[in-house]
Amino acid sequence: MIKSERRKEHDRQLCLLSPVWGLKYVTVYGAQKSRRAVKASLYTEAVFHIYDNRERHQASLVDLNIISIHENCLSSLQTSFAASLMSEIVLTQRGEDSLAHYDLISRCFDLLNEDNYRIIVIQFVIRVLATAGLVTDFTHCPVCGRAYADDEILGFDSSLASPCCHTCDTMNSGLILPPNARRYIRDSLSCQLPQALGFILSENMQRRLLRYVIRLYDSACSVMLKSAAALLELDSLD
Ligand SMILES: [Zn+2]
Numbered sequence: 001m002i003k004s005e006r007r008k009e010h011d012r013q014l015c016l017l018s019p020v021w022g023l024k025y026v027t028v029y030g031a032q033k034s035r036r037a038v039k040a041s042l043y044t045e046a047v048f049h050i051y052d053n054r055e056r057h058q059a060s061l062v063d064l065n066i067i068s069i070h071e072n073c074l075s076s077l078q079t080s081f082a083a084s085l086m087s088e089i090v091l092t093q094r095g096e097d098s099l100a101h102y103d104l105i106s107r108c109f110d111l112l113n114e115d116n117y118r119i120i121v122i123q124f125v126i127r128v129l130a131t132a133g134l135v136t137d138f139t140h141c142p143v144c145g146r147a148y149a150d151d152e153i154l155g156f157d158s159s160l161a162s163p164c165c166h167t168c169d170t171m172n173s174g175l176i177l178p179p180n181a182r183r184y185i186r187d188s189l190s191c192q193l194p195q196a197l198g199f200i201l202s203e204n205m206q207r208r209l210l211r212y213v214i215r216l217y218d219s220a221c222s223v224m225l226k227s228a229a230a231l232l233e234l235d236s237l238d
Contacts, residue, residue, distance in 0.1 A: 001015070001046075002105070010032040013027050014028060017101060022098040027059065028040070045106050048064045075114070078234060086105055092223045126188075127193070134221070135216060143157050144164075150179065151179050155169020156176075158170045161222070163175075175216070177212060184201060184209070187199070210232070210235065211232060214232070
């Protein structure tokens with residue numbers, strides 16, 4: 001469950017990410033009032049039993065068999081904001097590649113804690129972009145085709161919505177990627193998630209990369225991630 005919203009006086013509408021059906025909206029009638037209503041907390045992973053009323057175009061939750069409630073996601077502000085951002089990203093993908101996103105988000109929810117939340121979000125964002133076939137190449141400039149020099153700072157080409165070499169930069173260094181950060185993205189993307197989480201990154205680099213990947217996602221997908229502001233705000237406070 002990646003979203004839960006109050007509907008009318010007593011109901012809730014849940015958004016579920018199904019590996020098979022993509023995004024599925026279901027209503028829990030009487031969730032605010034009735035003790036007998038099925039209870040499910042945000043970020044719960046479960047087998048959800050749904051009654052699909054095709055005539056009324058409504059689906060309601062009948063029951064669920066819990067796999068994990070991912071209570072760690074709600075254990076701190078950092079983890080809550082990170083889980084909320086990852087959920088919002090999945091929502092912006094509109095149910096495309098739902099199997100890959102389900103697999104990724106459930107593993108990220110499993111592993112998320114107060115110490116690793118920046119790295120988890122960074123990995124999550126670059127992996128969703130890679131799945132969508134966006135900004136996958138951190139070795140060659142997609143505009144001129146030239147291989148990046150080892151110490152090159154990348155710019156951004158707004159028409160391709162992709163990082164590019166410094167000569168092809170169309171944003172006046174407004175979205176730059178330093179060489180060590182580029183190597184981190186390139187190398188960690190070539191490994192499975194558990195190995196990628198083992199890469200050592202200084203806290204300073206984590207903060208910079210977190211900002212970078214959020215702006216990269218916004219630019220590449222033409223969205224404005226609302227949950228990102230809360231997460232970045234925390235970073236500027238501590
Ligand atoms: Zn170029």
